Amino acid sequence: xxxxxxxxxxQVLKTGQSxxxxxxxxxxxxxxxxxxxxxxxxxxxxxxxxxxxxxDQGEVPNGYNVSRSTTEDFPLRLLSAAPSQTSxxxxxxxxxxxxxxxxxxxxxxx
Amino acid sequence: xKEVEQDPGPLSVPEGAxxxxxxxxSNSAFQYFMWYRQYSRKGPELLMxxxxxxxxxxxxxxxxxxxxxxxxSLFIRDSQPSDSATYLCAVRTTGANSKLTFxxxxxxxxxx
Numbered sequence: 119x120x121x122x123x124x125x126x127x128x129q130v131l132k133t134g135q136s137x138x139x140x141x142x143x144x145x146x147x148x149x150x151x152x153x154x155x156x157x158x159x160x161x162x163x164x165x166x167x168x169x170x171x172x173x174d175q176g177e178v179p180n181g182y183n184v185s186r187s188t189t190e191d192f193p194l195r196l197l198s199a200a201p202s203q204t205s206x207x208x209x210x211x212x213x214x215x216x217x218x219x220x221x222x223x224x225x226x227x228x
Numbered sequence: 229x230k231e232v233e234q235d236p237g238p239l240s241v242p243e244g245a246x247x248x249x250x251x252x253x254s255n256s257a258f259q260y261f262m263w264y265r266q267y268s269r270k271g272p273e274l275l276m277x278x279x280x281x282x283x284x285x286x287x288x289x290x291x292x293x294x295x296x297x298x299x300x301s302l303f304i305r306d307s308q309p310s311d312s313a314t315y316l317c318a319v320r321t322t323g324a325n326s327k328l329t330f331x332x333x334x335x336x337x338x339x340x
Contacts, residue, residue: 122271149325151327158332159332160234160316160330160331160332160333161272161316161330161333162330163327163328166327168325176327208271208272210271215260215262215277216274216277217274217328219271219272219273220271221270221271222269222270222271
C-alpha cells in the first residue's frame, strides 16, 4: 500500500495563479480531508469529504475548492493564489480512529 | 477560547530526561484524545490515542487524560535523540465522521 500520496512536493506560484494539489489514497477510506500547517498555527482543516460526491467546509475554506468524484482522489484547488496561502498542505484519510497523512506539499505564493 | 490549547515551545532536554507534554481542551464532548508525532518535513503520524479518561502506556510513552480538568498529557521516559520531533495533541467526539481538532504542536529536541 502506498497510503496517502500527494503531488507536487513543492510549488511556487505567482499571485493570481490557480493550481490543483493532488491527493490519492489506496486504503479505501471514505473520509478524507485537507489541512494547512503554518508556524504557530498548528494544523487547520480546510475542507473534508465523508465519501464520493460529498464535501464540506472546515475551519479555513476561503480561497479553496474541493471535489470528490472517486473514493481514491481528493484534489484541492486554489482558485486565485494569494501570499496568505503560502503554507504546507497535508491531505489525510481516516480509517477507524486513525488519520493517515500524506507527505505534504510546500506551497509558496509570491 | 480555542478548543485545544497546547503548551508553547520549543522544548530542549538532555538524552535520558523525562518529558512531559501537555494540552487542555474546552469541550466536554470530546471523548478521543490523540497524540501525533511529526518529524521535520514529514506528515504527522499517530503515536497514541486514549478513549475517555485514564492512562495508556506504550513502551517509553504514556498518554494520560483527566476529563475532570480537561487536561491531556504525554510523558516520554528515557528520551532519545530519535524522539526529537513536533508533537501535536488532537481531540474528537465519538461520531463516525467527527473532525479532529489539533493543538498547535510543540517541538521537542533531545540533546545527545
